[in-house]
Amino acid sequence: MDQTEIKILEYKSYLQIEKGLSRSSIDAYTQDLKRYRDYLESKKLNLVDVKPQDLTAFLKEESLDGKQTKTIARLQSTLRNFHQFLQNNQHTSNNPAQLLSRVKIEQSLPDVLTVEEMETLITSPDNTMAGQRDHAIMELLYASGVRVSELIDIKVDDVNIDMGFINVIGKGNKQRIIPITDRSAAILDHYIKNVRLNFLKTENVFHLFLTQRGKGFTRQGLWKMIKKYQLVSNTKKNITPHTFRHSFATHLIENGADLRAVQELLGHSDISTTQMYTHLSAKTIREMYKKFHPRK
Incomplete structure (x- = not known):
């Protein structure tokens, strides 16, 4: 070496x-x-x-x-x-990269689903055990706005059904307490009590969401699952697990949520990152205006 x-x-x-x-x-x-x-x-x-x-x-x-x-x-x-x-750490005497000029990134706005499109997607799984699990996964993704890496690390003990929140460990090992809706809490409660046990192979696996093999999901596995339901729901937009996070933030802001509160929910260290969703919201409003104004 x-x-x-x-x-x-x-x-x-x-x-x-x-x-x-x-x-x-x-x-x-x-x-x-x-x-x-x-x-x-x-x-x-x-x-x-x-x-x-x-x-x-x-x-x-x-x-x-x-x-x-x-x-x-x-x-x-x-x-x-x-x-x-x-x-x-005294391995070198200077930092030759210190004066590198920063590349300017052209920010592309991600696809965001409408409330109706999100409803269609989330309710597209069938009533099998796998379908009920997948429904619970997508419901939680949209209800909480968590990152994919955060969702696959959630343990059963991180969910508090009675109080209506989940505990998430995000970037930099920072903890966030995220509220969830009564609807999401009810779906998770049903999943934990009636569905998860069907995937559990050994007692020492504590991940909330389990695969057919009784293990926690990988990022790739979750991505494939979402793509499956994009086809099932016949949604034309490009959907990834991150689409739920984008849609969560955009819909909150469109309905009047405070930007600082959304920043806290998303776990952004810099509010400038959260401000992207105000642009997404404005874009949605412009598209609706052009579509429905009588004098086009």
């Missing part, structure tokens, strides 16, 4: 233990750094001797290879933070 690989492993441990990042975030940063390591090897560059122009050349090569603007921006951030970690 070469020195660069060792430093990447040290940084991965730092992200996990000290920063408390999610598994998916750590995996993404690790993959970025492995591509960076391969580039340095191809150019016969030593990590401690890297110059700003070397980093610029790497990013340019990634861009020419077809990487999207958003990916290049994340690569920049990864390099900046990784080299800062090396400097802070």
Whole structure:
């Protein structure tokens, strides 16, 4: 194992233990750094001797290879933070990525379902045990606005039916208490008491939602399940698990919810991230105006 690989492993441990990042975030940063390591090897560059122009050349090569603007921006951030970690731990004397100019990302607005489209999607599963489980999953996704990574980590004890809330551990290992509707609480109560036991294979599995094998869902497994019901409900929009989060926030704001409250529910550290949903809401209003105003 070469020195660069060792430093990447040290940084991965730092992200996990000290920063408390999610598994998916750590995996993404690790993959970025492995591509960076391969580039340095191809150019016969030593990590401690890297110059700003070397980093610029790497990013340019990634861009020419077809990487999207958003990916290049994340690569920049990864390099900046990784080299800062090396400097802070006296592995290098400076941070060559410090002066990299930030890539401007063109923000694309995600697809949002209407209330009617969401209702059609959520109620599309059949009445089998798997269908009732999937119904409960989609109901909770829309009722809470949680991230996919948060949902698959929810345990049975994180659900308080009587008080009407769920406990979620989000980015940076931060805890959020999220209220859920009476309807969602009733559906979850039915699932826990009458459905979940049919998927339970061993008693030491505590995940709320279980697969046919009696294990917790993966991100990929949940994505495939959502895509299945996109077809069943004949919904034309591009639906992913994150669509529920976008729709949750947009519908709250359209109905007058306070932006700070939505920020808290979503677990955003910066309110500027939450403000995206005000643009989504305005877009929806404009489309409705153009469709229904008599003098088009």
